[in-house]
Amino acid sequence: MNFHAVMKKFLMPLALLACCLFPTLSAQAADATANGYLDHPEAQKFIAEIQAEQAYPPAKLKDLLRSATPQQSILEAIARPAEKTKTWAEYRPIFLTEERVNQGVEFYRQHESTLVHAEQEYGVSRYVILAIIGVETRYGKHMGRHRVIDALTTLAFDYPPRSAFFRSELKHFLQLEQEAGIDLNAAQGSYAGAMGYGQFIASSYRHYAVDFDGDGRRDLLHNPVDAIGSVANYFRQHGWRTGEPVASLARRLGEQARALEPLLSSPTRPQKPTRSILELKQAGLLPDADLPADSAATATRFLGKDGPEYWIGLQNFYVITRYNHSPLYAMAVYQLSEALQRKLSS
Numbered sequence: 001m002n003f004h005a006v007m008k009k010f011l012m013p014l015a016l017l018a019c020c021l022f023p024t025l026s027a028q029a030a031d032a033t034a035n036g037y038l039d040h041p042e043a044q045k046f047i048a049e050i051q052a053e054q055a056y057p058p059a060k061l062k063d064l065l066r067s068a069t070p071q072q073s074i075l076e077a078i079a080r081p082a083e084k085t086k087t088w089a090e091y092r093p094i095f096l097t098e099e100r101v102n103q104g105v106e107f108y109r110q111h112e113s114t115l116v117h118a119e120q121e122y123g124v125s126r127y128v129i130l131a132i133i134g135v136e137t138r139y140g141k142h143m144g145r146h147r148v149i150d151a152l153t154t155l156a157f158d159y160p161p162r163s164a165f166f167r168s169e170l171k172h173f174l175q176l177e178q179e180a181g182i183d184l185n186a187a188q189g190s191y192a193g194a195m196g197y198g199q200f201i202a203s204s205y206r207h208y209a210v211d212f213d214g215d216g217r218r219d220l221l222h223n224p225v226d227a228i229g230s231v232a233n234y235f236r237q238h239g240w241r242t243g244e245p246v247a248s249l250a251r252r253l254g255e256q257a258r259a260l261e262p263l264l265s266s267p268t269r270p271q272k273p274t275r276s277i278l279e280l281k282q283a284g285l286l287p288d289a290d291l292p293a294d295s296a297a298t299a300t301r302f303l304g305k306d307g308p309e310y311w312i313g314l315q316n317f318y319v320i321t322r323y324n325h326s327p328l329y330a331m332a333v334y335q336l337s338e339a340l341q342r343k344l345s346s
């Protein structure tokens with residue numbers, strides 16, 4: 001190995017590490033003024049790729065990239081650890097608030113017939129759909145303040161750890177103009193480019209959004225009816241099982257306790273349900289709910305405000321982690337859905 005190769009071997013990971021810990025815009029991006037992202041070398045490569053694939057009109061793409069503004073705040077947001085470092089005791093109070101439940105009740109009353117229709121059409125609990133929209137955007141009140149084009153270009157061209165993913169999302173985003181009538185210049189969303197009531201990223205928008213009010217457009221940014229149908233469709237396509245439970249609190253028996261440890265899954269990494277209820281019971285974990293012995297499940301210990309809580313997650317719990325890859329997120333959605341159902345049934 002020659003000197004340069006050795007240096008490269010050590011320098012590359014360091015550069016990547018620095019990029020993750022202290023993300024900064026590239027010199028080209030920081031210099032960007034009138035031309036936005038247009039002259040950035042990575043953007044130039046992207047333009048050539050889109051041209052070769054004939055995926056979008058080149059002149060329009062150049063205009064769009066010229067208008068795209070590099071955002072340092074987006075790099076800082078994506079590098080910030082979020083739910084990965086939080087415990088359930090810290091995470092729960094963010095989402096399980098009386099205010100959010102009340103906003104959910106209000107949204108339910110405005111859109112009850114749509115939620116019922118979505119439940120019938122896709123077989124997904126109306127309360128889970130309602131909880132997703134509540135956790136994601138407080139029922140459309142916080143859909144994100146970044147231009148999606150700024151978010152996707154900043155992350156595609158100036159955030160090497162995730163550039164492949166965001167270049168792909170940027171390509172999907174371009175297609176949304178034709179396919180869903182999205183104004184690519186105006187669309188706003190999260191720092192990661194997630195859009196609308198349910199915060200769909202561009203690839204999910206293309207694959208799972210539906211025109212639920214039948215007006216000929218799939219509009220997740222301004223149309224709550226389309227958003228409700230699309231969340232339901234997303235869940236159905238990801239394996240939601242109609243009428244089956246999501247999760248159950250469980251009690252751990254002291255005697256056989258040690259047998260349980262190797263069966264527990266991480267509260268921060270989603271895992272497919274590969275244990276059976278019988279296996280968990282034999283290891284000393286007893287669900288409060290009456291669950292079939294052969295149901296596929298996960299068992300997780302969450303650190304709640306009063307100490308460890310044991311939860312059994314079923315297939316539908318796993319499906320919620322397909323929406324956002326975090327068991328804490330799935331638990332927040334599940335508990336909010338239960339709180340909403342209780343409130344709406346009382």
Ligand SMILES: [Ca+2]
Pocket residue numbers: 210211212213214215216217218219223226
């Ligand atoms: Ca529509």
